[in-house]
Amino acid sequence: MAQTSEPLLIKRYASRRLYNTETSDYVTLDDIARFIREGRDVKIIDLKTGDDLTRQYLLQIIAEHESRGENVLPINVLTDLVRSYTTEVQSIVPQFLAASFEMLRESQSKLMENMNSMNPLRAVPGFEAMQAQQKAFLEAMTGGLAAWGKASKQGEKREGASASAEDLDEIKKQLAELQEKLAKLGQ
Template sequence: MTDAKTPLLIKRYASRRLYNTETSDYVTLEDISGFISDGRDVKIVDLKSGDDLTRQYLLQIVAERESKGESVLPVAVLTDLVRSYTSQASSVVPQFLAMSFDMLRDSQSKVVDNMAKANPIAQMPGMDAFRAQQEAFFKAMTGGQWSATPEAKPSEPAVEPSESKEDLDAIKTQLAELQEKLGKLSK
């Protein structure tokens, strides 16, 4: 069992083939992208020189995804990135980007955490499915780097024996209305 905090070491051979040192097999850029999406950090080094090639390959993965229509970076952001290489801003940009992504992950965790707090909406039937959908959305937006904290998953609401059939019907009606509204929002 490997430590998930330790980056997965990938070695690049002279033939430009990439070798996964943990599984002793060759991998592709798509495989490396999958490792990263699963939350694993990678380190890619040249076998002969020992040079760290991680940045080069990560940029290549981003470029390939962008060229395939998986546009995450707006043109204005790409333009500003290019400008930052030719201006004094280049020293601030990496820190700004890192802080921005940290804030995004933190705010996404807070949204799910707030959804799980004891409130009537979080206790409604069907909210677990909604919460799972939101978690999948956040995970997709962060490339798999985000996951809900264990305390963000509420326990099943207790149904009191004194609840009448009318109360349950009212809850079902409210749930149907919420699902209809969510359906309209997702279109």
């Protein structure tokens, strides 16, 4: 299905049935998940009130996939997300997640564009910063933030004194760049 500028409008009736306005038929959550996987944006509204229910249904789709054993989000990440709703960190979490997924999409796109060149990853502007960001994000998504911290500490123990001040300076620089990007997104 081709990506269009308008999202697919799904109306929820009082009976809680979901109605696809393009094809004039009823759809299930699995159908909506398939539309999204195919690259289509969706908007789900309550027919009676006009309320936007998209977020609620997307969370329900994720919950159903997780309950079926299709675990994408580790317990540590889910726990951190729950904690973010009750702390001041809540204000940066949405921007961080959005920036991380956007960076992932951009890097995948650039990688595909440069697939035929000799070393496609080096041609991507800001490759090293992006690589560090993606590594942190993917580690958090696959092993949770606690496991990421443990792995970093174990890596430091293995490397011993070989970690240099230059590495620390580079990490600080990348963190500052990320904070600038997040600040721009928040404006």
